Amino acid sequence: MALNKLMLAAMKALSYPDINVKKNYKLERRFVNITHYNYLKGFYKTWTHKITRGGADIPVRIFPAEEESSSALLFFHGGGWVTGNIDSYDRICANLARNTGCSVISVDYRLAPEHKFPIGLEDCYFAAQEIFSNCSLLNINPDEITLMGDSAGGNLAAAVSLMARDRGEFEPKKQILVYPAVYNDYSDESPFDSVRTNGTDYFLTAKKVQDYIDLYKSCDEDLKNPYLAPLLSTDLSGQPKTLVVTAEFDPLRDEGEEYGKQLIDSGCDVQVYRMPDALHGFLSLPPNFASVKTLYSLINRFIRSDKNDN
DSSP, rough: OOOOOOHHHHHHHHHHOOOOHHHHHHHHHHHHHHHHHOGGGGGGGGGGEEEEEEEEEEEEEOEEEEEEEEHOOEEEEEEEETOOTTTHHHHHHHHHHHSSSSSEEEOOOOOOOSTTHHHHHHHHHHHHHHHHHHHGGOOOGGEEEEEEEEHHHHHHHHHHHHHHHHHOOOOEEEEEEEEEEOOOOOOOOOEEEHHHHHHSSSSOOOOHHHHHHHHOOSSSGGGOOOOGGGGSSSSTOOOOEEEEEEEEEETTTHHHHHHHHHHHTTTOOOEEEEEEEEEEEEEGGGGSSSHHHHHHHHHHHHHHHHHOOO
């Protein structure tokens, strides 16, 4: 399928140069924050809360549903574990709240390389544990909290789900993984064709993903850890009901779809959808874009599926 020209132009406008991330990650952060700043943030209400873990504050920003709702999306932002924050994802989370009827809780976990694996993941896990334990404060039902993330945030959502099963401290019922990074190798030796076919000419390059993961890991041994690369897990049983959405022209496409397949093979309830004619990062596009409309429709059906079955 030919890439839609409007989609390509929009994604190029949202993209940034393929600089050497390892040497210039601070510059990349500034560029991401500037290009993703939400100039309309004063047009809706949010409130920010801080969760303290080990002497460090983990800010979370709550985007209340426009109408009373007991459902929430606990959201982990993308950015390669190195860039992004709750400000750069402010517009995305506000649009999610508006278009899903759920409250959205966005977690500002600490970033690599200053805070390497597993610090950012443990921040996300701790925030999730606190929210599941005190959800009455937000007037939400713990069974209606859906873990969600895009790209590196999808990685974190999947890893939090695995940790929740292993530690037994709370039990997410659903997770939404949007073009998640779930593997550990983005070189030419990758087993996934999309790394080679989509890894050079589009918004996200395979080299950039490899640079991100090199900045995220504490040591090479981390690359074998399923909490860093969930696709390496030898036991995916007991995972929540899952929606995996990939993008057709994304180097991460095949690994996300393989993760969905392995979840299905492990007996989990999983839906996998490949967004046609889409690039990595399409969630950043305005809500009137066809791919974003389709994503919201998928999310709404997914989070309401159990209610509709009753």
